[in-house]
Amino acid sequence: MGEPVKVGIVAQDPVLEAGTRISLQCHADIAVALPGEQAQVAVMMVDRVTPRVMDAVQAARAAGQRQEVVLVATELAAGDAVQAFAAGVRGLLRRSEATAERLASTVVAAAAGDCTLPPDLLDGLLDHGHRAGARRTGANGAGANEAAANGAAAPGGSALSERERAVLQLVADGRETEEIAHELCYSPRTVTSVVHDVTRRFQLRNRAHAVAFALRAGLL
Numbered sequence: 580m581g582e583p584v585k586v587g588i589v590a591q592d593p594v595l596e597a598g599t600r601i602s603l604q605c606h607a608d609i610a611v612a613l614p615g616e617q618a619q620v621a622v623m624m625v626d627r628v629t630p631r632v633m634d635a636v637q638a639a640r641a642a643g644q645r646q647e648v649v650l651v652a653t654e655l656a657a658g659d660a661v662q663a664f665a666a667g668v669r670g671l672l673r674r675s676e677a678t679a680e681r682l683a684s685t686v687v688a689a690a691a692g693d694c695t696l697p698p699d700l701l702d703g704l705l706d707h708g709h710r711a712g713a714r715r716t717g718a719n720g721a722g723a724n725e726a727a728a729n730g731a732a733a734p735g736g737s738a739l740s741e742r743e744r745a746v747l748q749l750v751a752d753g754r755e756t757e758e759i760a761h762e763l764c765y766s767p768r769t770v771t772s773v774v775h776d777v778t779r780r781f782q783l784r785n786r787a788h789a790v791a792f793a794l795r796a797g798l799l
Contacts, residue, residue: 583610584690587618587646589635595624599651602679608687620689621646622682624674628652628659633666640667647689651677660700664791670753671696688753692787695753739777739793746773751790 586609590596599622603609612618621639625632628650639646649670650663663671669689672682676697685695739747742763749759760767774786783789 583608584620584687585610585612585616585618586686587612587621589621590624599624603683605679606683609683618646620649620686622649622651622686624651626653628655628662633662636666636668649685649689655700657700660696669694669787671700673697685753692785693753694751694787694790696751698752743773743777746770747777747790747793750774750786
């Protein structure tokens with residue numbers, strides 16, 4: 580086992596902050612950062628996704644030792660997810676669904692560079708990506724052709740295969756390779772190969788970058 584993930588907690592409600600701290604302290608892979616100590620992951624407890632919250636996310640991401648952010652909100656909609664991921668959030672949870680174990684697994688995934696969000700929000704993101712891709716393609720066909728000529732699929736253009744889409748959907752939900760293989764009845768090697776092919780094709784850094792790129796470009 581490696582070093583525990585250092586986590587900072589941001590909440591306006593001190594009772595909620597204390598409860599979150601206690602929940603995370605019980606997880607062997609997590610250590611709650613002391614005041615003044617640099618955290619790898621910031622857990623932000625909010626009521627709604629507002630411009631002020633997005634400013635706080637961007638501030639955390641721009642800090643000297645760039646923090647990953649897990650956002651736990653009372654209310655979350657698909658539009659909120661679009662804003663949050665555009666701002667650099669790694670994990671999204673509804674407060675009603677944020678059990679101690681689920682919050683901890685989302686924090687650990689964020690520290691590893693993986694994205695996690697509720698399945699229904701992923702569906703909303705996919706719909707948003709389709710609509711945005713269609714708008715961009717209609718508004719700028721020349722731009723789509725240029726992107727294709729440069730060796731990358733244009734937004735709303737060359738779609739991912741059904742297998743690639745299925746794998747990336749589960750990656751976005753925070754599933755590990757073995758879980759994805761079991762869910763889709765593939766071998767772990769096939770799942771790894773699919774992710775590798777997508778990251779190589781679009782010149783991406785890792786699984787999280789692949790999911791974020793696909794969502795933002797309307798390829799999912």
